[in-house]
Amino acid sequence: MTTSCEQIQQKLPEYWAGIISVNEHRAVDTHLAACQACRNESAELGRLWANLDRVPVEAPGPAVRTRFYDMLDAYRSGADEKAPAAAPSWWSRWFGQPLPVFAGALAMLAVGFFAARSFYSPPVVKPETSEIAQLRGEVNSIREMLQQQSASERLKGVTFASRADKSDRDVVFALLDTVKSDPNVNVRLAAVDAFKRFGTDHAARRQLLEAIKLQESPMVQIAIIELLVDLNDQSAVKALNAMTQDDKLQKAVQERARWAVTELH
Amino acid sequence: MMYRPWLLLAIAATGIVAAAQERLIAFSDEARPRIVRVELLDGSLSIRGYEGKDVKVTSAALEKDRVQVTEANNTVSISGMNRGPMVVQVPNQTSLVVRCVNCREAVVESVSGDLDINLLNGAIRLMNVSGSILAHSLNKSISAVITRLDPDKPSSFTSMNGTIDCTFPADLKADVKLRTENGKIHTDFDLQLEGGLPVRTDRGISGRIGGGGPELQMRAFNGSIYLRKK
Numbered sequence: 001m002t003t004s005c006e007q008i009q010q011k012l013p014e015y016w017a018g019i020i021s022v023n024e025h026r027a028v029d030t031h032l033a034a035c036q037a038c039r040n041e042s043a044e045l046g047r048l049w050a051n052l053d054r055v056p057v058e059a060p061g062p063a064v065r066t067r068f069y070d071m072l073d074a075y076r077s078g079a080d081e082k083a084p085a086a087a088p089s090w091w092s093r094w095f096g097q098p099l100p101v102f103a104g105a106l107a108m109l110a111v112g113f114f115a116a117r118s119f120y121s122p123p124v125v126k127p128e129t130s131e132i133a134q135l136r137g138e139v140n141s142i143r144e145m146l147q148q149q150s151a152s153e154r155l156k157g158v159t160f161a162s163r164a165d166k167s168d169r170d171v172v173f174a175l176l177d178t179v180k181s182d183p184n185v186n187v188r189l190a191a192v193d194a195f196k197r198f199g200t201d202h203a204a205r206r207q208l209l210e211a212i213k214l215q216e217s218p219m220v221q222i223a224i225i226e227l228l229v230d231l232n233d234q235s236a237v238k239a240l241n242a243m244t245q246d247d248k249l250q251k252a253v254q255e256r257a258r259w260a261v262t263e264l265h
Numbered sequence: 266m267m268y269r270p271w272l273l274l275a276i277a278a279t280g281i282v283a284a285a286q287e288r289l290i291a292f293s294d295e296a297r298p299r300i301v302r303v304e305l306l307d308g309s310l311s312i313r314g315y316e317g318k319d320v321k322v323t324s325a326a327l328e329k330d331r332v333q334v335t336e337a338n339n340t341v342s343i344s345g346m347n348r349g350p351m352v353v354q355v356p357n358q359t360s361l362v363v364r365c366v367n368c369r370e371a372v373v374e375s376v377s378g379d380l381d382i383n384l385l386n387g388a389i390r391l392m393n394v395s396g397s398i399l400a401h402s403l404n405k406s407i408s409a410v411i412t413r414l415d416p417d418k419p420s421s422f423t424s425m426n427g428t429i430d431c432t433f434p435a436d437l438k439a440d441v442k443l444r445t446e447n448g449k450i451h452t453d454f455d456l457q458l459e460g461g462l463p464v465r466t467d468r469g470i471s472g473r474i475g476g477g478g479p480e481l482q483m484r485a486f487n488g489s490i491y492l493r494k495k
Contacts, residue, residue, distance in 0.1 A: 150379050150381075151362075151399050152396075152397035152418045153418070155399060155480075159419050184383065185383060185401045185423060186399040186400075187399070189421070190419075190421060190482065219403065219423065222425075222486060252486070
């Protein structure tokens with residue numbers, strides 16, 4: 001039991017990062033369902049993940065970028081003009097010195113930094129509250145719904161998932177599981193649709209591409225191909241190109257892959 | 266003209282055999298929800314709701330033991346190679362799971378429940394059904410007359426190479442998604458987005474009917490879609 005717990009806990013970071021195979025994902029799920037200690041560990045890590053997702057990425061606004069290029073252009077045209085050999089002005093004398101140039105650069109950097117901050121107001125990072133616990137509860141119920149015996153209930157689970165918090169990786173991977181292994185075509189198709197919201201997740205998108213090969217339904221295969229086009233996933237082009245030649249796929253699927261390649265180019 | 270006596274004899278013989286080809290099977294718990302699961306390789310299937318408590322299966326394949334009928338956990342399972350026609354009578358309120366690879370057709374009539382019907386190469390015809398309906402035919406069409414949608418559960422009709430033709434009562438309330446790649450979408454319902462126009466993309470249209478309700482998806486690839494008002 002302890003070795004198993006150790007193994008599971010070693011896998012948890014990958015589990016939450018979403019770079020784990022479906023089988024392993026399922027194995028972890030099964031273990032978590034039975035083991036309170038690992039469940040706590042996982043929940044802790046999950047909270048960390050959720051909070052990481054909420055930390056805003058500091059990025060300069062578009063105006064800063066434009067200004068930078070304006071400055072660069074100004075500098076370039078200035079250099080091209082080839083200043084006449086006349087006596088250097090106070091300006092060039094002053095700025096020809098390394099120390100003032102360095103100080104100027106520093107000042108510019110500071111201005112740029114504060115300008116970026118003023119253009120980009122980061123969302124407030126909320127401390128962890130019962131809200132997250134509630135979200136966890138919702139996610140668990142979505143997972144449960146996706147494992148119901150009745151296809152109608154599972155389809156309802158997909159509908160719920162399509163309205164879930166976008167950053168919730170647990171929902172993303174529950175949906176992926178459904179796309180890969182739900183026995184009902186209608187449910188799988190709906191799961192592909194629901195996936196659209198989570199399209200920014202690169203790891204998930206790669207798994208979606210993998211899922212095409214696991215499908216026996218050409219309709220679901222086509223739906224995934226169309227979704228990759230809708231998400232403008234350039235990284236899928238290579239795999240899609242291979243699909244146009246893959247004789248194991250139906251002709252309609254090959255054709256759709258060909259269409260997708262031209263759409264993405 | 267001289268064939269006539271043979272013909273009569275043949276009809277009489279069919280009647281006798283038919284009587285022996287019927288099987289009656291009860292659910293173990295009448296109070297709990299009922300499920301009938303039909304998994305056939307071929308033949309044609311007709312499921313009819315009736316005001317009884319048991320499941321009645323009629324098929325020539327029963328006698329030759331090509332089809333098995335069992336009950337466990339309030340689920341009646343019918344499976345095997347059918348070849349010819351099969352009629353299954355079920356209580357009106359029954360959930361269905363139907364899988365049929367090479368059936369020519371599956372007809373479901375007057376049944377209410379979670380209906381999950383999936384055919385590979387046959388057409389699906391639903392008449393006066395209600396509940397949450399998930400119907401899929403890969404290569405043939407789906408036609409359905411639905412009396413009421415389950416307000417708490419979604420419904421979905423999908424076909425790759427067939428037409429999807431559904432008729433609903435005029436007071437339908439649903440959040441609708443209609444989509445086809447190589448066909449047309451027809452409806453005489455008013456589709457609305459809350460306070461605006463429905464959302465139209467190059468492949469489909471989605472919106473609300475009757476102020477919205479459960480999700481109703483109709484999705485084809487090489488066929489047209491009809492969403493009709495009764």
